[in-house]
Amino acid sequence: MQNKRPPREERPSQREQITMKLRIKSKARTEQTPPANKQLSGEVGILLVLLIILVLLLAAKTAEGAGTVGSGTPASCTEAALAAALAGGGSVSFNCGGSHTITLTSEKTITNNTTIDGGGQISLSGGNSTRLFNLQNGATLTLQNITLQNGFSSDDGGAIYVERLSTLTLTNSAINSSTAANGGAIALNGWGSSDPGGTLIVTDSSFNGNTSTAAAIPGGGNGGGALYITGGSTATVSGSSFSNNSSVNGGGIHILGANLTVTDSTFTGNVANNSAGGGGGGAIYVDGTKNFNGTIDIATSTFTNNQSNQLGGAIFSFPEGTGSTLIDQSLFDGNSATGSGQGGAIYHQSATSNGPLNISNSTFMNNNAHATDGTASSGGALWLLDAPVTITSSTFAGNDATTPIPLAADDWRRGFGGAIRTSDDTTIVNSTLVNNTAGFVGGAIAGPATVRNTIIANNDGDNPWDIQENCTDELTNGGNNIQFPQKTTGNWNDYECFAGQTAVNPQLGSIGDYGGPTPTVPLLASGPAIDAGSNCPATDQRGFARNGVCDIGAYEFGGSLLINSITPPWSGLNNVQDVLLTVQGAGFTPSSVVRWEGADRTTTYVSPFIVTAVLPASDLNTLGSYSVTVYDTDRSLESDSATFTVVSELYETFLPVVIRP
Template sequence: MHIPFFPHRARRGIAAALGSAALACTVPAHAAVVGNGTLGSCTEAALDSALSGGGIVTFDCGEPATTIVLSGPKVLTAATTIDGGGKITLTAGGAFRLFQLNNAAYTFTGLSLTNGQAVGVLAPEDKYGGAIYASGSTLLLDKVTLTGNVAEISGGAIFASSSANVTLSEVTATGNRAGVGGVIGTGTGVTLLVSELVAQGNHGTDGGGAIWHRGVALTVQLSLFTGNTVDDTYGSGGAIFVTSTATTTLAIANSTFQGNGRTAGGAPTFASALGVANVPSGTVTNSTFVDNVAAIFSGVGSTLTLKNTIVSSSTAAANCVTDSGGAIADGGNNLQYGGTAAQSCGASIPDQNPQLAALANNGGFSQTMALLAGSPAIDAGSGCPATDQRGVARPIGPACDIGAFEAPLPVVVPPGPGGQAAAIPALDGIGLALLSALVAGMGLLRRRKQSAE
């Protein structure tokens, strides 16, 4: 049996979410290498030959970075791993979908998939999944970049159907777009796990700027959603929209939603960063929602429970909105602030400025929003996940912090000569980022030591 590689913190989170059995798959027996050490040897024909038997496909192109331009979609039916080693870009040049995956286990790692397209005068099923269409398959994307992919109906980069099981780990998705689900759209029966996703500047015309989910389960952790948009403006999920006609579960933890909403000039209603309908039980834990058009929408048949979560500063609507019997429940230790209506997330949630720094590189796979000194979120949480969004161990101090970021301990300096307080230079953004990176590294070493024991 073979367990695909994940970073230490992601491996633990994914195993907790799906169980170790969900990560196990049989190692493909066939192996092939594209290229013989020169750039010219890495052709589409060489790729086609390597893919023909399934199995493990790697590349030897003799260059730091190589782009292979495809002339048509690759239809795969046998278990396949494509490992680009972080050096390979596959592009369709905006002409067609890159991959059609059918009823097997597939892994894409160390690749960039760009400019796939599923639009135009095509059969309806060909208007889904600009880069990848996965039907009845187990699909893992690890250390993959998705850029500029387009689908007319759903899943700008990826569409999954027929009870597929999809996992994204350390994926960066920018500039993808679709009718719904700018990055990924799913059909009924699909299970989707997202860990360490950066979704930035993606667009879903009618909903789900990054993710549109109709499957049975969606888990999101350690991820950043920023600048994703929709045109449809009523609670339709500028970043994520979840809707289903069957029982759907939703769990979001240690993630940041910043600046998501509608496109400029949209109607004067709102597009929430997170929208749900027909989700009977959803949880949002230790996450941060800031500067979205609106933060959270809970519609018909849905209950979202917030715990240790910051919901702040929505720019054109209330932070939280419910409709048609939808509900938002206070699971404890939350903060709300700003928006166009006071305490819209519930009267039991304190209304306090969380005092957040701007989105920045503070360590970890994605950017985060640090808690400034004196923030009411510091040491105010309970029952938090073991790490924050960056992988820093919680708690630091007597209790864990509210939101996706665990603040470092304050620096205590003894008095100077004569009992006078010593002057301490204030940390600017760079200094705060360096300190946060140091804390993140210490947390990683601590977890490795604990794992070794």
């Protein structure tokens, strides 16, 4: 922890000094006892003058310290000019005559609310010798349109250190090539899992080539190539990228007793290299959430080619307590766990057997677990232990749990669980597991699971007896599953996931982009999975609505467009004007168009579940009920209609707020 400055000498504030002067003036004039009307008039005048002075003083106080760095030339943009502009807080901008880098020789301590805007032209460098900012005393620092690079600290936070209770906001900015013990780019500290910690908000920003140098601790700990978030803190990341960052745990992000939300972000080529064992997470490492009952929430994000030499090529998740990990609409492609070779994409373990993992609408493809330490490779995509796990509407294809070390054909260490090494409490619903490989047994699944409406087909367990190719255990059959192929000789249970169930070819296409945020494996026309499911989720993996009797697997053949609601649903002739219509439903793509009575309207795609359209005033100047549909031009699909009503008069009603005593 950094030492805080001693408190300032107590003295009357400007406001208090003005109040004292008012009292003195008032007393003096009372003693003179002028006529009442003159006295009142004079005091009003004095009060007005003093009020003006007070306003000017407060305005000056607000502006104190804020300013522009530079006078239009690169030479004018110096470290000293930046330090002067930062004094006292406020808003800081730059006038350097174009793109410019300012190299700092010492960190700048921020104790007042400050905003720094680089205008997309300014870089601040630590010269590989100093941290850039130290945020303290509960202050807020906002950095926007700026690049920070080459920061360094032998402690935590190479570019920025954030003390507990403080808030850092990073928008449209980059932090590159910075180094620290923990948190090569940023360290956000608190005093424990139940502490308020600090707050980090990252939007549309990038972290590239940052490094954490702290040594590995046996069993995990230390790390965060880019971000180190600890002690009850909260981090929110959206629209951002993490590439080529490295540490012993959490090449991109290290979470210790804190909460994390990630949306619309990418993690590429991050590395966790842990020589002590027990950790990992090439992109993200989690050791406990806030209060041990918090959340790690990851949605609409992509993890590609991240690597750990221990556990979890992309994510290591150890939530402690009842903390939960949520993965939705995300892609894990080409991630790798070597060394211990467990969990090519995700390693999830609950310390108390009640820290859940929920995966939905996501794809795991080409991930691998390759043990090189003499143990068995396992869980090409997922490695699960002692945790309730639910996998819904997700695809596993081309994942691999094989051991690169030469071993005899009958050596079990060759690998198992090409897609998933399950936990005892694993449930799989409406998912597709195809073309995964294990070095020995269980090309798709190793271990128990309850499975419903799922396709398990063409997975390979490479052993001399051709047994347990798809699964190592007989799974609990929740109904409406497909397995393929079928062993014609030997013990049925040695080969199949669902004993006694006839195998059928599901007739699948190749994995690819068939709409939605992640790749899927399509059903071919007239295949046995079509209209063969029951009790399915309302939408398939892509967000397309299920049709009538739902299909087996993550993909709904001919999945349709669905409108759940429109906002607003009406307008009035007393106020005819253009209206922005929001349509909520499922199955929308960038080629979706909102139609008014069959005519296209200008449409904006927001997500698979939301589109908006402008209804011109000319649509809304006649009484009646009108049909609103969504049409997909690429798929020639149209939703059922929703009704928009134009009434004579429409008024807003404001109800009184009643507050109970």
